[in-house]
Amino acid sequence: IVSLLGIEHIIVAINKMDLVDFSEEIYNEIAQAYAELASELGIKNTYYIPVSALDGDNVVDQSKSTPWFKGKPLLSLLDSMDISKEEKAEDFRLPIQYVNRPNLDFRGFCGTIAAGSIKVGDEITVLPSGKTTKVKSIINAGDINEKNRVATSQEAYAPMAITITTEDEVDISRGDMVVHTKSLPRVSNSLKVMLVWMDEKPMEIDRSYDIKGATSLVSGHFDHINYKVDVNTYKREQVHKLNLNDIASCKMVLTRAIAADAYETNRLTGSFIVVDRVTNNTVGAGMIVSVSRREEDAVKLADKKYTDAEKALNQFIRTNFPEWECKVV
Incomplete structure (x- = not known):
């Protein structure tokens, strides 16, 4: 660990x-x-x-x-002991925690900067939608006082909690990530992770869990266990489920794509917890090792064989709920 x-x-x-x-x-x-x-x-x-x-x-x-x-x-x-780390430039990451809209004239996007810095006028991209705009203003609560209630900053950096406004009307919601357009992280629903299981009930392949990382909450499942690490011998073992305190390399598949970094690059955007959807207990914690390309999973999904019941359900949803934009299988 x-x-x-x-x-x-x-x-x-x-x-x-x-x-x-x-x-x-x-x-x-x-x-x-x-x-x-x-x-x-x-x-x-x-x-x-x-x-x-x-x-x-x-x-x-x-x-x-x-x-x-x-x-x-x-x-x-x-x-x-000298535990200081060498300072190095980091890519800007702002997970959006809250959309502040007190009236029709103001719409701010709040969050704590996970890495890097941002300036007024910088070109930014909202992920996973991919929409781009520019920073119109940066509001830092520490600059606001009784004499100046509309104070703004020209620059902000990690780990400041800020509110930004954009030059264009862009749809940004809680769980989205704002990044510099020139330093985009990979966006995918397939992640290679190291998982620590913390529940007495074993982790099951293909069972749905809630995955919470940074400010996003999305459901997903573990598609495959690559190997489990024996904490006594450090040897890798092939298993089909994880028990309490087991540590394993897994493939995690989410129901929608998210923007993520490897844990070694950014601890805040590269970590997550696993929540049981029935009990709401935290049952696991993990670190992202790498993010797969979306097209890799697209090829695998294209080869997937669906049962007649799954095809019938898919047809029913597309016929009766077209607003869900369900894809044909």
């Missing part, structure tokens, strides 16, 4: 060193085993500390029992 979340700094506190007389040899063996595991999981920085909680060895102060250990004690390392 630490590896999947992208945590870069790991401290391995090797406890109960007093039981082995603070042996440097045993410490090195354990540290080497964890170093191999960290390398396999892709963890960048690992720190190893021999400790004994019984007498507080190497917890607060340097222990006299481990003169061979030249590193910092646990609390000192926690206080001094």
Whole structure:
């Protein structure tokens, strides 16, 4: 889980060193085993500390029992560790949370910027519809006061909560994502994900769940389990369902396309939770690994064989509810 979340700094506190007389040899063996595991999981920085909680060895102060250990004690390392990340340019992402329309003269789109920055006049695209427009104004609640109730900003950046207005009348709803036109994420209903199952009731293939990511809520199902990771041996296993605390790579198919990023690119737009549609309990959480191209699934859907009952239902819906725009199967 630490590896999947992208945590870069790991401290391995090797406890109960007093039981082995603070042996440097045993410490090195354990540290080497964890170093191999960290390398396999892709963890960048690992720190190893021999400790004994019984007498507080190497917890607060340097222990006299481990003169061979030249590193910092646990609390000192926690206080001094550099966890800053290199700043890099990020693509603009604004998941729309609320459409603010207090009167006929104003229509603002509210949300918290997940990444990047936006300026007045920037060309933006609304996903998944693909409609384009330009930013007319940016409203930041922190700039508004009693003397100036119509204050606006020229620029906003993550993680500011803002309201934007557009130059054109564009249909934007909760769950849509506003992005820069020149840096579009992929839009699809098919996602490759890493899933952590958190419910005692097993996850079932093809069962419908509610998938909540950022501000969007859409139903979907898990079409296939690529493999399950054994948390003890880290080997990949072929399974047909997931039980409590299982971690697996899955293919998730949604009922409509969404804009999404890989989790390693953007944690906010690349993560989701799974909600049981009957109990409304959160039964799983996941990270998007990659987004499939829509045409890949279109080919597979074209080859799908439908039963006579499904064809009859499709005909009934197209005849009696044409406004649903149901496709012919």
